[in-house]
Amino acid sequence: MRTQYGTRLAEALESCRPVPPDKPNILKTLLAVQAGLGYVPTSDLPQIAQVLGVTDAQVAGVLSYYSDLRTQPSSRHLIRVCRGESCTANHGLRVLLAIQDHVCVAVGGSTQAERFTVEQMSCAGNCAVSPTVIVDDEMYGRVVPSQVAALLERYE
């Protein structure tokens, strides 16, 4: 397990190692690490900083600034509910409440057995087919609370 993890981290870092005259790009590197590992482990900050030739603090600063960079692994399935205005107008909040009720976890939390993590997201660009729920890579539009149970059943 650890070796696979180590390889993925090394690969991500290698792909972002700055080649002069290009300057190191911290955000791009962190996104690559997240793409490889699913999150950015804070314990790996020194290694990331070293490869890029920047300070730990600079990396930590970027990591904390962007809301889509995560420092914890999410559960097997990530549910994101849009909190944008079109979804809000179309009762997206009711959908969020129905999801929270159904999986018994609040926003930001993960369910027991790590099946679901629930998060809110900014506008998904699906406003004309709102309210919007995204589970992993699949987007659902015009979601109503009564569909929630059937929708989540597909994700084991």
Next chain:
Amino acid sequence: MVRLYLANDTSSRAAGAGRLADAWSERPEIQLIRTSSRGAFFLEPMVERDMLNGREAWFNVSPNDLPRIVAGVGGTPVAEIPFLQQQTRFTFANFGITEPLAIDEYQTGGGLKGLAAAQGLSPEAIVEELRLSRLRGRGGAAFPVWKKWQVAQQARAEQKYVVANADEGDAGTYCDRMIMEGDPFRLIEGMLICARAIGATRGFIYCRYEYPAAAQTMRFAIQKAREADLLDCDDDPFDLEVVVGAGSYVCGEETALLESLEGRRGVVLAKPPYPAESGLYGKPTVVSNVLTFATIPNILANGGAWHASLGTEGSCGTMALQLGGRVKQPGLVEVPFGLTLRDVLDRFGGGMIPGSRFKAVQVGGPLGSLFPESQLDMPICYDAFAKAGAILGHGGIVVYDDQTDMVELARHFMAFTADESCGKCTPCRVGSVRGREILERIQRGQGTAEDLILLADLGETMKATSLCALGGRAPYPVLTAMEHFPDEFRNKLSAFSRQQ
């Protein structure tokens, strides 16, 4: 075998297009062509086929509608769909018709004519054409495009950059996403014209994290454009790359965007210097919105005067309005500037969703003002909006119904600003948190009349002293909510305060 057309855009899939494609994948009697979406999202998933008199469409299709469609029964001619028929489509002319990644179809639909015209012009003449066109940026600030290009053109530097702002952070907007997913070569063509005009050999498309399909389509399109030898600037190779952000609203602001592009925290910088003088890595950089770039090919192909002849005096051309919220017919509406808000909501929006009543409409995203019924005769153009202290922004229009709690909505906006503030200046960083706290106090029934005065005061301070439009415009939805729905705020004050 019958050829059927089905959109493959994110919203069409969210509406169920993917389900149809899956259900029909093994049907030998049809060939499914995946196109872009026309933007009539209330009809999606919509299936089209060629008939004797052009395309016909079937609306809100479910998998077992297939026999009907194959038999050619019950379709509506696309040319007779009022939502589409009443629009003036230039930038979005090919939507629903072409396959997004087919360069030959892009060209058949008039694509690459603008680039060819630009290649016959000097850089100065391209900028002159844009000046004549009177095109203003579509990302929010509505700055004349030619001025920015001229500054970058006249700057002396060994490296210049073209950057497409694909951060599309305003909730309620999705036209940039549609362009990137549905007509990606139009964005590339616009950027190539800009590269030629200013002498840039590198370009970036800064795409928000929430748009994975758009980023992927753009990467494929760039690859295809490279293979077709399109990516050059005056015989030098033009290097174009998609860069993905990481969920920060303020990274849509151009200086913050460039910081983020360099990999740092996306914090706003004071201007001047403007990016056109000193932008990415300190080099002259044109940052324009995706829709702005996508508007440019037609301007070069048809001439600046053509563009200036559309719309109103100060707002030339067409605007891509994006309807959302409680309207019956949400979707993309491309029309010349000048229609009133009421026109747009009635003729295109089709009125309210049955059972709900109009309360207010917000134009221009989370920093845009709220308009009550009495202000719907406002013409949609930059000048009228500026005069009313409002913004058109990126063209997002969200309609709220009578179930909307205005105090909660105001709190939502202040909380949004507090979450998204880059922290550079105090009025925004601290003001938004205080604003949210006041509104929460009012929601708990502990607010006083002074709190309302304080909130209004705070709003004025943020407007006057914030460094960028996030802090400077954030008070507008809150203050317009208080202005038009004062009773809702007053009724939530503490009982003691209300008696006074």
